[in-house]
Amino acid sequence: MLTAARDQFWTTGYAGTSMDAIAAATGLGKGSLYGAFGGKRELFHRVFGDHCDEAIQLANRRLSGADEQALERLTAYLMDHAAFSSDPRHRGCLLAKTTAELTEHDEVVSARSLGAFQAVQQAITADLEACQRNGDIDPAADPRQLAALLLAVHRGIEALGKAGTDESTLRNITETALAGLPRPALSPAENAGSPRRSA
């Protein structure tokens, strides 16, 4: 029911969605909607908040686990996002669309957007720290800065995918970004022994 309302906002945006459309999509009468949520704005806040929570949980779930697979998880997370974003059926991230449309006009939305992005960045940071513990990434690097970069790449892929960029380009972007991460400085002698992800 909330998902039907969310989908409606998702495809037509906040301003482009009428309460009648939501009533039709959910099967509820308009009176019920106003009674339950107060109004269009409040309903959207509810829907948007839930969506942010889900997105954060998803990132945390996909990026947490054993140190040995940390780089694998990160790669998969970004690669899947690239594949997903380039799908023409993809409506685009609701978080991105909402931020673009409403962040200047709605404090609640603005705060929640920023919070969501920071939470995802935090999840990436944690995963990068795991990569460092596993020897996949230079331990001297600041994982928060790398995470910020990867989040930016993540959001950039989202934006470019929505514009119609094809999948291989988006995957290449991900690969190039990951290739640019600082590797541990190995003295030539110790090439062999250090732990790396499995192929």
Add this chain to the structure above:
Amino acid sequence: MLTAARDQFWTTGYAGTSMDAIAAATGLGKGSLYGAFGGKRELFHRVFGDHCDEAIQLANRRLSGADEQALERLTAYLMDHAAFSSDPRHRGCLLAKTTAELTEHDEVVSARSLGAFQAVQQAITADLEACQRNGDIDPAADPRQLAALLLAVHRGIEALGKAGTDESTLRNITETALAGLPRPALSPAENAGSPRRSA
């Protein structure tokens, strides 16, 4: 006059902007608007097309010049964008907002968005090739892939800035991205002689 209409669309989005609002903003009567452009959609196409052209021209202007300053230009382009995007008064890139709102619903907008992004990417590619000629970047690297990554970072910075990310974070992202570009492989002996950008 077109800029007034553009600004109106820019701040309130396509769906959120009424023709009466545009009439008020431009000082023109509604009849004139419909007579001159045909309708809301056509007017927006005009405004959006002009804006894309300007954005492309700006990128080309800022990223072209002598090989010796190619890396400087690229750095400045991205850094300025980071500073710009984090300004709370910044309305956010019209190209990004429009792509987010309309790309699924309007073929014309979709095509023009993709074209604009590709044009900017091309400008970055050309600048990176200049960097390679100047010895700032590994000549073995594919400049188009690096450009795609930098464009993604550029768009990501835009998105994060709109969400409220502060300037220093966005600048750090830019620096981290630039630091991850592949440097020319120098044999230890020739460290001294190769051309680098001036500090």
Add this chain to the structure above:
DNA sequence: GCGGTTATGGACGATGTCGTCAAGAACGCT
């Protein structure tokens, strides 16, 4: 200066949209 042409502007009808409300359905409790 003048007739014809074009541009202008705001009133207008039709429709869309928001939020409310009273009538009715569903439900629980005794």
Add this chain to the structure above:
DNA sequence: AGCGTTCTTGACGACATCGTCCATAACCGC
């Protein structure tokens, strides 16, 4: 079953919005 309470609903008023239309103003060649 009978009753009161809550939930649901679609019609409704007020207003916004779209696109049109015509009376008027500006402009042009002559």
